[in-house]
Amino acid sequence: MFQPFQGTPNYPELEQSILKLWDEGHTFDALREKNRDGEPWRFQDGPITANNRMGVHHAWGRTYKDIFNRYHAMRGRRLRWQNGFDCQGLWVEVEVEKALGFKGKPDILAFGLENFSRACRERVEKFAGVISEQSKRLGQWMDWERSYYTFDDSNIEHIWGFLKKCHEEGWLAQDYRVMPWCPRCETSLSQHESADSYKEITHRSVYVKLPIQENGATENGKRFSGDSFLVWTTTPWTLTANVAVALNPELTYVRARTDDGVMILSKGTVATALKPGYEVLGEVPGRELVGLQYSGPFDDLPLQQESQSKTPRRAVAWEDVGETEGTGIVHIAPGCGAEDFELGKREGLGFIVPVTQSAHFVTDAGFLVGKHALDDVETIFDGLRQRDRLYRVQKYAHSYPHCWRCSHELIFNAVQEWFIRADAGERPARQRLRKAAREVEWIPEYAGKRMDDWLANMGDWCISRKRFWGLPLPFYLDEAMGEIVVIGSRAELRERAVDPAKFDALPELHRPWIDDTELRSHDGQRTLKRVPEVGDAWLDAGIVPFSTVGYNGATDLRMPPESGSIDLDYQAKLPEDSRQETLTFSGIGRGEQRTVDAVQQITSSPLFEPLLLREGNLFLKISAGDDLNIGEVQEIVWPIREASGVDEVNLYWGLAFNQDLQDEIQVAVSTQLSGLREWQPADFITEMREQVRLWFFSMLFMSVALEDRAPYKRAMVYETMLDENGERISKTKGNGVPYDEAVAQIGADPMRWTFCGNPLNKDIRFGYGPIHESARKLITLWNVYSFFVTYANLDKPNLSESIVNRHSSFVNPLDRWILARLQRLVGEVSGALENIEPSNITRGVEKFVGDLSTWYVRRSRRRFWKGENDNDKTAAYQTLHHVLLTLCKLIAPVIPFTAEAMYQNLKAPLPNAPQSVHLCDWPQVDESLRDDELIVEVEGVLQCVSLGHAARKESGVKVRQPLSRVLVQAPSPAMRAAIENWRDTVLDELNVKDLELLDDAGELVTYSLKANLPKLGKKLGPKMGAVRQAFENASPEDARRIGEAAKQGEAFTLQVGDEAIDFAADEVLVQTQQQSGYSFASENGWAVALDTTLNDDLIDEGLKNDFVRAVQNARKEAGFEVSDRIAILLAPGEESRLPHVFEKFGDTIQAETLADELRLVPADYPELMQVKIGDESIGLRVEKSV
């Protein structure tokens, strides 16, 4: 009937076999087919960088994605199942450089951009494949063949459209910013990249004197003439770019006489900055120094000239200047430091960039031309000496950023980059973004606060990178006109291209190829080149909500040079569910002027030609008649594009054309819009927390720019993965768990269970320990399953009927209880999935499985191994079968392999069961099976039994030894009834003959009272304390009077201090306690006591139990099957009580041990084993019956 299952599962083996099963059964395809017409569940996958193999932290996120996708699929929702790969940007370049052994840009250029781009593409394609395989192994279901790739031309073109829109909004700008820069790699690093790369290093810092000039704008000029500002820096090369000094107007400065003249520096730094032998002449408030002019360190260098003529060197005020190091006067070089740059902006200082990308001094650096900023520091010192500017050189140890790739020291350099302004234009982005973000449901909520904080404080978005493998920014500078031309689509690029043929020959929209396409300026006079920069990779990821639904319309068009035709696989670029798989577009047409860029034809319809592409927007040109011209079509189509809403589509039907063609045209047009309508905004996205300001942000930005709304409705974030000791995982420490190893050794499901169980707002501590712990937790479930399978195979019960149809006949309260409990679980798990509380799934299931194992199965065991197949036994089987099947469905989203493995076996008796658990419908709560009272009742029974066990332990009498009587006092009438209902269970569980419920109305009862705080608190206020005391300290008489009144539901009065207060019955909690000679185990109003007096009958029965246990042990040791029949041979001692026991219980013993024979043998009989029964030792042997 069922495949036998014993022991513990080997997950890796099991999972491989399930993968094979899914593969061969085309289970995933079947699921999609099943949900074909379902309501969409819009999950938007965030692209994983296809850069390297994936790690366990990726598996974490992918587990979440898979859980919710599978759940909604079981709910019948239709999904896109589209995985995404992030394919461009510095991260890819870096890995390729590493693989090729490159040190930086020069190596790349030597290698050739074409080769480099090809290498990048190859790496991405390779690892996309690897990651797909790894993900499949995790059990993640996606349509791997249809993953999106951000390096696709379509993706790129959609970003172009967005950038053009930004330009139209007036947001696009070119500006300088100071970037960390690696001179060896000749690459700027984002802050993200330089964050963790600080190292201790010793520099030669330098104190420089800057003589104050008389010709100042201030009257003080004369006063300080001849004195010098003393400044200090650890980066001497930046002195060439000095444009100001900054000091704190709130600090006190001094004039100090030294061997090198009179210095001005802050009072607090005198001792450390000046060489011994100085003399302080007097103090000066900082504010009196502001505005003083001075001569800079290298005023004579050509690169200084222009700047100086504009802004004379002067002292500016800066509140951030401190005295902890230096001189309290800071040298300012806005071209070489981010803070300096900000200050420079504020003070209008301008800036100088003294070195090239390789840190060599620029051509107008005078004596320093060609020298290296860091290596030739001695030359700089010489220059200072020659100009009498050097006061002192001192070694200085500090923490300084280094390139994380090559470990070279970084420098900071102002470079020109492209920005999207947050606050520019008539409809600035910032407030629109914040508004859109507020519409999103953030999980946990703080993710929304974080997003809002980011949006409120973010600077302009720097979208350019001076790199190679990335989105080519479609910006073309027309310097003569002072114009930026932003290209929004390939059609537009082709239209403006100097040589469209060259454009048509482009293999892909990447460098270096794209750089060859040059534009005509508007007046046709000049040729425009693309800016060399590529885009921020977050543009690539941010556009996917649009690019994956074909927002721009036909995106895969390629223009034939003049005429002829080209076939396009249009379907591949459309959303999965579009209904036009059969349509192929081809052909070319030409319109007048520049309104018509391309005309395509539906090949199967020679009657009209149409579908026109312009600026990335699809619309129709009807050529079947001349009654329409382009302009008219435009008018109709614009609103469709603008609103992308359903209603506007109808406008299209205002066009008059051949009735026969309507359907085809409708299909073609609606696709473009339906993708957006159907799949946007996303119902759900999830990534780790840092993505709030990265991917979530870039998607939001792009969507707000294009559609003025958030592209997702619910966004879930999770925290950081740490190792199991709570340490940050790092490659150098090697404390991470390798995904491939973990999945091969322990399996995916234990990992998935671990991930799912982690609270969203907590970092996960992950390692082999936690995975094993999860595996252990799941063992309980496997045990129950194994128990069921084992006994069902013996009994072959009828399981073909659905229990739900006949549950009314299930009279055994255990069955009713576990089914009620199951309904509650279904509600809990469904709620957890709907409300996106994944950890509540595992919590709920674990608790349930505990109840199932420790109470239902344990209490039902005897029902399963009774001899005959009666109704109760069948009911037990059917109940457990149903519970396990339902449980499989509930855990299917989280641990799909385990669920499938169990389901495959359990479904055997059900002829119409779906072929996979993942094709089952999600369980619904069956209202008729709910029974909350029963659940509460059983909770009480469990507590009572637990106390009974405690009492037994107290008494020191084993459970095997029957006792005559247990006394139980229940805390409430309901609980009394519960015990009454479950009397037999309690008796059996505690192995006692009789249960007596103590009557709490009896004389022997004492009452104790407690105030019902929630009820009384509000009513009494400050008197609460006294009343509480009064209840607890009530005299026995009062307590009895009140207790009995309350029991009857009558009001009563209690004297509290001077006051007699009236109370309602439910304002007091009454507990009663039996006074008697027994010792209780008691808790929460329960009291349980055991009568431990033994008589001969009880002792005999105890011996019988002992004997049966010994026989069962012997059976097991002999390796007999559970169903084998045996003969028992035994040799009791002379004085043994056992023969007497056999007389009394022989039949029972034989029945319980499946013994056909019970034979006494002499003590010297061969191969007897000695066992202990009660206090005596006897010889025992079991043999298989013939």
Add this chain to the structure above:
RNA sequence: GGGCUCAUAGCUCAGCUGGUUAGAGCGCCACACUGAUAAUGUGGAGGUCCCUGGUUCGAGUCCAGGUGGGCCCA
């Protein structure tokens, strides 16, 4: 400097709108069971709920301040 967040048993975590003696699982110790047995059950030990102050009849829970950890921004 600003924002977010966390702090409860050895570990991982529950603890709903304040309410009576703060819970679970794992681990540990002890015991039991022996027809789920490389299982199972029961019990026990183990807590100043980070600190201080406030609100309140009553605070793990609410408020303020602080300490410590994490993340982000500057």
